[in-house]
Amino acid sequence: MFLTKTVILKIETPDTELVETMQKYSEGMNHVSKVLFENGKTMGAMKLQKLVYPHLRENLGLKSQMSCNIPRQVAGCYKTLKEQIKTKKSHWQQVEFSPTSMTLSYKRDFTIDENTVKITTFNSSRKAYTILNYNHAKQYFDGSWKYQASKIVKHNDGNYFIHLSIEKEIPDKSIIEASTFMGVDVGINYLAVASTTDKKCKFFAGGKIKNLRNHYKSMRTRLQSKGTLSAKRILKYISGKEKRLMRDINHKISKEIGNYSAYL
Structure with missing residues (x-):
């Protein structure tokens, strides 16, 4: 079976380039959200991507992978909204996004080791940021874990963190070995x-x-x-x-x- 975790690590060296990238990402999210809202109903991520990809790439200048991540993420949000509407917990509305979260694909948008996360920013192909690695988190850099799509998040205290999603396959315990x-x-x-x-x-x-x-x-x-x-x-x-x-x-x-x- 697979064991999954999210490890939260503080980025010690955030700069204006990272902030600007998150702002552009948010701008892209809100543009795609407007397109989907005005469509009047949910649509698949691939169909939505075809509609918005040129604007994200050419007008906003976002990198290719981010321009693919954004429509998938927005389509997922509206799918959740649709389920909430069915149970009368919400109504059809335009979802707004703030520049406090950005989803990145491992290897395509970021790489990471015990001390550094390298992120594809708006102005550069890959920029290194120092991370504060706690003792309890060092085990997740021993080579046995696989890294997944993760998020850069600005917390309420103004600090920036990477919410690193990781996965590891572990052997299933035989049921005959269990007593309780x-x-x-x-x-x-x-x-x-x-x-x-x-x-x-x-x-x-x-x-x-x-x-x-x-x-x-x-x-x-x-x-x-x-x-x-x-x-x-x-x-x-x-x-x-x-x-x-x-x-x-x-x-x-x-x-x-x-x-x-x-x-x-």
């Missing part, structure tokens, strides 16, 4: 409940998380009922804040579950 099995259920009162065949049970993230979700739900309902531009801006802000918070909580819980299973 664990199942995990997800729910509302508790985000996760782990139970084992030897009748052990552990609950993860209970009432506080439920109260937090109810709090955000109440805020969304109140703001949506107002319908003003100011309310929409606040709604967009708290939506992003809630997503980041829940992503962080889910990441912590997944680690807790993994640690719990290790001691069974």
Whole structure:
């Protein structure tokens, strides 16, 4: 089976060239988003790419691989929006992108080693940036991991990081070697409940998380009922804040579950 991880490493030497590249990338994302929105319905990534590729390359001056990544990424966002519309969680709208995230393809857009990430920027074919490599992350540069498409992300504190996606094939453990099995259920009162065949049970993230979700739900309902531009801006802000918070909580819980299973 394959083990996948995302390793977050700080870029110590960001410069105006990297910032400008992310701005151009965002500009490309918003142009493609406008094209798709005005189409009135979702479309496949390849069809969308044929429509926007000349503009991305010739007018914005983006590199070839980025001009392919952008329509795929935007098409995926609108596919998600379509699913949300089906469940009445959203409505057809133009998705806007900020210059805080940029997707890169390994080898074509970036290469990386223990201390340096080399990125294809707007003004150069490949530019080197020093990364802060933590001791716990050095194991991911031992040659046994494969690097995947990754993201350059500007965090809320203003620092830039590479969210490095990695993958490694590990042998499946034979079921006859296992003596204890664990199942995990997800729910509302508790985000996760782990139970084992030897009748052990552990609950993860209970009432506080439920109260937090109810709090955000109440805020969304109140703001949506107002319908003003100011309310929409606040709604967009708290939506992003809630997503980041829940992503962080889910990441912590997944680690807790993994640690719990290790001691069974």
